[in-house]
Amino acid sequence: MTTLTGPRLRLRPLTADDAPLLVAAASDGELWRSPFTVIPSADTVAAYLDKALGGLAQGHMLPFAIEAQASGQVIGSTRFWKIDHANRKLEIGGSWLGLQWQGGFANPEAKWLMLSYAFDQLRCVRVQFTTDVLNERSRAAILKLGAVEEGIIRHERIMPDGRLRDSLRFSMLDHEWPAARDRLLTRLAHFD
Template identity: 55%
Template sequence: MDSQQPTLHGSIVTLLPLQQEHAPALLRAAQDGQLWQSRVTNIPGPDTVDQYLATALAGRQAGTVMPYVIVQRATGAIVGSTRFWKIDRLNRKLEIGHTWLTASVQRTGINTEAKLLLLTHAFETMHAVRVQFTTDELNEQSRAAILRLGAVQEGIVRHERIMPDGRKRNSVRFSIIDTEWEQVRAGLEVRLGTHG
């Protein structure tokens, strides 16, 4: 699997490798909707952005994470973040996660294009055989979005992690495998066509 982290260019978003200097822009994006107050996902806030960045950048240094900021091309603004993580080059698998978008750009096609860019890179450049997604059992919006991508729900992992408030989270696991990629890609391209 390719270990380079390139910038990924789409028609409505660009995915730029996350850098320390993106902290203020990430906080501005998370401010729209006060996203760090969510109980079902971890989004950086004023008190947690430094640790959020440190964890992501340490993962990149270790070769197991490729963190990105999501830039809306029309405005040049950073509107969220996403990453490859749990990168396992021996078994050619990885996870796409830690994805969040500022409230005002949700349901605009930005997430769809960001996922298309990531999945294309995973399957066609990194030659992944499996890409997985994991979300909180309580996060209905995220679960529906992952299914709309064309991923297959595999099951629920009980008490998979402990959330910042101490809750023992059950996580729902989804995947797309290499033999499904062509059909998934076609579906995403059709969906993007509806966003003009």
């Protein structure tokens, strides 16, 4: 599996040994309490990793640990999933960052690395994103990447608390990537 390396971040393959590192990263803000997505706690990290590594073994998921290069600290996780080689498309999702890493360079750099790999290496024609209809912060971040909102998928999944989640679907197409890449690189330059 591929490691994606940027100026400040490294997205490396997630392993079973990452359990305590993921819990430590999610402890920054007790992120497992999020009503919008599944983020591992000490009680749920084994199931979280089983799902991610099972998806990797089945060939439809590439899960990553997000590391700060300067310290080697795991600060979150993300993945490619719903990988469809025949139709050259995938989804970027399951993304989360420890609280202190939110709102800075980490999310745009991670997405730049992933989108670059998806479009420039895997030759995807479509990359999609899905977020909880209630998660306005995530929606704003996805739009800021240059993705296009496509609509609401009703009762798209059942959350751990039993809530039937409506989700917003976004996409970026291969011909939209060059302009989005330029905007992302301009944003990232402000963090130098």
